[in-house]
Amino acid sequence: MMQKQWRLAARPDGIPDRSHFALTDAPIPSLEPGKAVAKTLYLGVAPVMLRYMRNETEFESPIALGAVMPGRGVAQIIESDCASLPVGAVVQARLGWQEYALIDESDRPAPFLLPTDLPLSHGIGAVSLSGVTALVGIRDIGAVTATDRILVSGAAGGVGSHVAEIAKALGAQEVVGIAGGPEKCARLQRDMAYDQVIDYKNADVDLALDTLFPEGIDLYFDNVGGALLDNILGRLRRRARVVICGSIAEYLTETENKHRFINLQNLGRQDAKMEGFFVFDYEEVYPQCIQMLATWVREGALNPVEDISQGIETLPGALADLYLGNNVGVRMVEVGQPDLPL
Numbered sequence: 001m002m003q004k005q006w007r008l009a010a011r012p013d014g015i016p017d018r019s020h021f022a023l024t025d026a027p028i029p030s031l032e033p034g035k036a037v038a039k040t041l042y043l044g045v046a047p048v049m050l051r052y053m054r055n056e057t058e059f060e061s062p063i064a065l066g067a068v069m070p071g072r073g074v075a076q077i078i079e080s081d082c083a084s085l086p087v088g089a090v091v092q093a094r095l096g097w098q099e100y101a102l103i104d105e106s107d108r109p110a111p112f113l114l115p116t117d118l119p120l121s122h123g124i125g126a127v128s129l130s131g132v133t134a135l136v137g138i139r140d141i142g143a144v145t146a147t148d149r150i151l152v153s154g155a156a157g158g159v160g161s162h163v164a165e166i167a168k169a170l171g172a173q174e175v176v177g178i179a180g181g182p183e184k185c186a187r188l189q190r191d192m193a194y195d196q197v198i199d200y201k202n203a204d205v206d207l208a209l210d211t212l213f214p215e216g217i218d219l220y221f222d223n224v225g226g227a228l229l230d231n232i233l234g235r236l237r238r239r240a241r242v243v244i245c246g247s248i249a250e251y252l253t254e255t256e257n258k259h260r261f262i263n264l265q266n267l268g269r270q271d272a273k274m275e276g277f278f279v280f281d282y283e284e285v286y287p288q289c290i291q292m293l294a295t296w297v298r299e300g301a302l303n304p305v306e307d308i309s310q311g312i313e314t315l316p317g318a319l320a321d322l323y324l325g326n327n328v329g330v331r332m333v334e335v336g337q338p339d340l341p342l
């Protein structure tokens with residue numbers, strides 16, 4: 001039996017397109033001792049994948065040309081010789097861009113079981129690593145409080161789309177989001193619990209920040225980096241917290257052209273704190289976070305916004321969408337249906 005796989009065909013200079021990938025056929029893997037065969041149901045895409053393709057990152061192995069594209073997703077176990085991955089279970093795991101994968105517990109983060117009473121697509125976003133990233137960022141790094149004046153950039157993206165609802169579930173009163181374009185900004189308010197929005201592509205951002213934060217910002221959740229981060233650093237209140245989640249505005253920028261910060265000293269003046277984090281290093285809190293996120297979804301406090309295309313063929317376009325600003329919410333691809341009862 002054969003399956004489809006996407007392999008890296010060329011390293012992109014900028015936003016990737018179809019020519020950087022090759023769609024190939026390969027045998028479905030056979031079961032091996034201590035492992036499980038998983039059928040892919042959904043695959044997620046993440047901005048950082050472009051950095052793997054360009055061989056730029058320190059924290060994952062570079063992808064060799066010709067190798068199957070790495071990526072995490074939701075899968076159902078169809079054969080198993082691993083007690084923690086029983087046949088029929090639905091897991092979030094490192095699958096790669098392929099229809100079937102041989103997985104085991106040795107990956108870090110290890111595969112984890114997903115609740116099956118919720119839509120399985122949530123295992124890519126809200127009840128998975130996007131949700132955990134938003135939760136760890138706003139709660140553990142940002143130490144959100146009820147009185148914080150909060151700003152989130154990349155607010156309509158995979159992580160950002162969860163931040164306002166999670167902040168409010170933790171007691172926050174008001175959250176402002178920044179995103180690009182009127183449609184996204186309308187959805188921030190309608191579907192993602194943002195109270196005020198700034199359309200950075202059409203509004204005067206300085207004027208909007210002056211108006212919405214006349215006394216400054218207590219908590220900034222940053223998905224974008226660069227000049228916007230620098231601007232916010234100049235607007236911090238005393239004991240503000242800046243959460244460095246990501247810097248998508250600069251992932252395609254050569255080192256010599258990256259933004260030179262002029263407002264860093266304001267951290268000292270305001271007794272403020274700026275801290276980054278990498279969700280893969282928080283594996284010990286995944287079970288507690290997943291349970292909390294799933295409960296919020298069941299109770300209606302967290303309403304995942306998902307942007308799903310159909311078929312493994314759509315993966316290259318899905319990754320490009322992140323850099324083109326085409327996605328609203330968590331961008332993912334539906335690859336297959338479960339074969340076994342849930």
Ligand SMILES: NC(=O)c1ccc[n+]([C@@H]2O[C@H](COP(=O)([O-])OP(=O)(O)OC[C@H]3O[C@@H](n4cnc5c(N)ncnc54)[C@H](OP(=O)(O)O)[C@@H]3O)[C@@H](O)[C@H]2O)c1
Binds near residue numbers: 130160180248327331
């Ligand atoms: N710390 C961690 O462990 C961790 C985990 C996951 C993700 N991340 C990071 O978190 C951020 C969000 O990730 P995600 O997976 O949720 O992706 P995402 O936000 O869905 O990324 C796509 C969005 O980014 C925005 N964008 C693209 N290019 C931009 C630019 N030049 N300037 C400003 N915005 C731009 C676009 O929204 P607009 O149309 O609004 O511009 C686009 O829709 C990324 O920086 C990612 O690397 C970090």
